Amino acid sequence: MKKHLTILMLILISLLSLTGCWNSRELSDMAIVIGIGVDKVPDSDQYRVSLQIVNPNMAAGTKTGGSGQNMLPNIVYSSVDHTLFSAFRKTSQKVSRRTFFAHSQLLVIGESLAKEGIDGVFDIFERSHELRLTSAVVIARGVEAKNLLNVLTPLQTMTATSISDKLKLASEVWAQSVDGELTDVIKSLSGSGEPVISGVRLVGDSSKGKQKANLDQSPPHANIETKGIAIFSNGKLALWLDGNSARDAVWALNKMKSTIISLDCEGKTKALSIEIIRSSTKTRVIMRGGKPVLTLHVKEEGSLSETNCPINPNNRELIVKLQKQVAEETKKEIEAAVKATQSKKSDIFGFSTEMERTHPKEWKKMKKNWPLLYSESAVEVRVEAYIRRTGLRVKSYMKPKNE
Amino acid sequence: MNFQSVEDYYQRPEAAAAIRFLRYAALFISLFGPSIYIAAITFHQEMIPTPLLLSLASQRESVPFPAFIEALLMEFTFEILREAGIRMPRAIGQAVSIVGALVLGQAAVEAGIISSAMVIVVAITGISSFATPTYNMAISIRLIRFSLMAAAALLGFYGIAIFSIILLGHMCGLTSLGIPYMTMMSTFVPEDRRTTLFGIPLMTNAAKPQLSDQPSSKEASGDEAPSSASSPANPLNESGCP
Numbered sequence: 001m002k003k004h005l006t007i008l009m010l011i012l013i014s015l016l017s018l019t020g021c022w023n024s025r026e027l028s029d030m031a032i033v034i035g036i037g038v039d040k041v042p043d044s045d046q047y048r049v050s051l052q053i054v055n056p057n058m059a060a061g062t063k064t065g066g067s068g069q070n071m072l073p074n075i076v077y078s079s080v081d082h083t084l085f086s087a088f089r090k091t092s093q094k095v096s097r098r099t100f101f102a103h104s105q106l107l108v109i110g111e112s113l114a115k116e117g118i119d120g121v122f123d124i125f126e127r128s129h130e131l132r133l134t135s136a137v138v139i140a141r142g143v144e145a146k147n148l149l150n151v152l153t154p155l156q157t158m159t160a161t162s163i164s165d166k167l168k169l170a171s172e173v174w175a176q177s178v179d180g181e182l183t184d185v186i187k188s189l190s191g192s193g194e195p196v197i198s199g200v201r202l203v204g205d206s207s208k209g210k211q212k213a214n215l216d217q218s219p220p221h222a223n224i225e226t227k228g229i230a231i232f233s234n235g236k237l238a239l240w241l242d243g244n245s246a247r248d249a250v251w252a253l254n255k256m257k258s259t260i261i262s263l264d265c266e267g268k269t270k271a272l273s274i275e276i277i278r279s280s281t282k283t284r285v286i287m288r289g290g291k292p293v294l295t296l297h298v299k300e301e302g303s304l305s306e307t308n309c310p311i312n313p314n315n316r317e318l319i320v321k322l323q324k325q326v327a328e329e330t331k332k333e334i335e336a337a338v339k340a341t342q343s344k345k346s347d348i349f350g351f352s353t354e355m356e357r358t359h360p361k362e363w364k365k366m367k368k369n370w371p372l373l374y375s376e377s378a379v380e381v382r383v384e385a386y387i388r389r390t391g392l393r394v395k396s397y398m399k400p401k402n403e
Numbered sequence: 404m405n406f407q408s409v410e411d412y413y414q415r416p417e418a419a420a421a422i423r424f425l426r427y428a429a430l431f432i433s434l435f436g437p438s439i440y441i442a443a444i445t446f447h448q449e450m451i452p453t454p455l456l457l458s459l460a461s462q463r464e465s466v467p468f469p470a471f472i473e474a475l476l477m478e479f480t481f482e483i484l485r486e487a488g489i490r491m492p493r494a495i496g497q498a499v500s501i502v503g504a505l506v507l508g509q510a511a512v513e514a515g516i517i518s519s520a521m522v523i524v525v526a527i528t529g530i531s532s533f534a535t536p537t538y539n540m541a542i543s544i545r546l547i548r549f550s551l552m553a554a555a556a557l558l559g560f561y562g563i564a565i566f567s568i569i570l571l572g573h574m575c576g577l578t579s580l581g582i583p584y585m586t587m588m589s590t591f592v593p594e595d596r597r598t599t600l601f602g603i604p605l606m607t608n609a610a611k612p613q614l615s616d617q618p619s620s621k622e623a624s625g626d627e628a629p630s631s632a633s634s635p636a637n638p639l640n641e642s643g644c645p
Contacts, residue, residue: 012553023559024445026470027463032456056460102449103456132449161453 031097035160037145039110049087050078050146073157084124101130106160108145114237133183136164141201151209170226175259176246177226192352199228238344248337254281271308285355295380303389310398313390327385345371408536429534436528437474438555446559465515471556477525
């Protein structure tokens, strides 16, 4: 027993000196990667990978740091190589600490790379244990991913967090972008559908955006905003949907959480806004005469949130009329969005999966030329709209003119 | 057993039960607190939420020691303070604790030797260790904590798991006056265990534990619970583990 105890004590004491243990990493030896940017190097088949690394002294904003107050919150390092992983490793030539990918929150893909095809980008994200599949994916519109990550942002000190938060918020309350994770993109790339990825763009002067002076002014010299949804065809960027048509794609994808619809009232254009608070979309494919017909059934609920014309919502008939208007508006918009994707033969709404599930026999025949069939199929949209509430006020304070 | 306190029976049973759960939580913290912290920040950084990780990373920027050494240093200092506080005359004792708190909490962090997160962890561990009513239990937990910290520094959560299994095995092997230490768990008689785990009104707990050698009033009346049938007449020969 005594012998055992001695051995145990020896082992325990030796622990003190043997701190370089299996897989053990001290926080101060790690470079935490918060965002990853991938660009295509022009006229070659190499990738330029940009890693956005957090400067912990600055990012947490602690008072005790003292020395770190005038440093940048994040630094971007880029390296060029044929595969993403070797480029990741190549970055060690430039960074003094070991890169740590598990907290990466954003993957930015350059627009030029997206146009050439994004098929090759995602394998490493699934294969490597270091990377996470939950980070958001965006496409840098009209700008290189590297330059986008370089911009310093107010409010959120880290650019990558700022972008992913903007994406989340905008997709929740404005619904003109989708908050897509890496898993979603990979899923749709591996199936027979196409991925949808939101766009982000740089507004302002990108060279000034890199400097700390960017934050000395309101509004900043350069800012990042979410803009539009990218539609892919064969894994290549085919079309940008912007504004309302982006919203309709979100609607058809059943990812609508909340948005605002503007309606005309009493001759004024867009003078009345309805906030959609709940919406669900069912996509079905029915066979009619041997041809697939794509049907979308939308059920939405909203409330009257603002009106610039003197209406009286006490009137049941008026509400019914407004409901009809909302349904009509939604229907028009969704049809336009589906038509737009049909023109690029890009089935982003998962009709192919629906087809495979409900009509397996026909699907086997159609599988090969589904993109073509998709673009030629008829579309039927049915919308049920309900207006549930009129806000805190019933009748508007404005007086009708002809009274 | 070790978490019952006399004053429990002067409170309403609900309150007593709640306080007792608090003691279980305190046991868990005082046993695993520092080791979980060490394991998380040296092995499993991916499971810390990003904002927290960044905050921890910024605190650790200036700390020269590995997390394990840092924790050991702090725990050791705390144990010294605690022991010294007991030996000292009461009048000076308070002054010492103030100096200790200031030296440990403030100066060490400002000097950049210890990170403030570690001070929090050690403080909550230390306070939790006072919440166990039985001194024997509290002191063994104090000692086991250090081994757990070493296991966490060596193998992370894996190490904590391995050490906990070894600890459980050891507990199963212990005997006290010939009765296995884990008898309470192995021959599980729900009626007997009610007061051990939760704390119930004393009036409903009139019966003797069925594991004791004399038959209880319940057994004598023939109103036996199914589990009591299997309870051995002589528990001394029964193995302590399921």
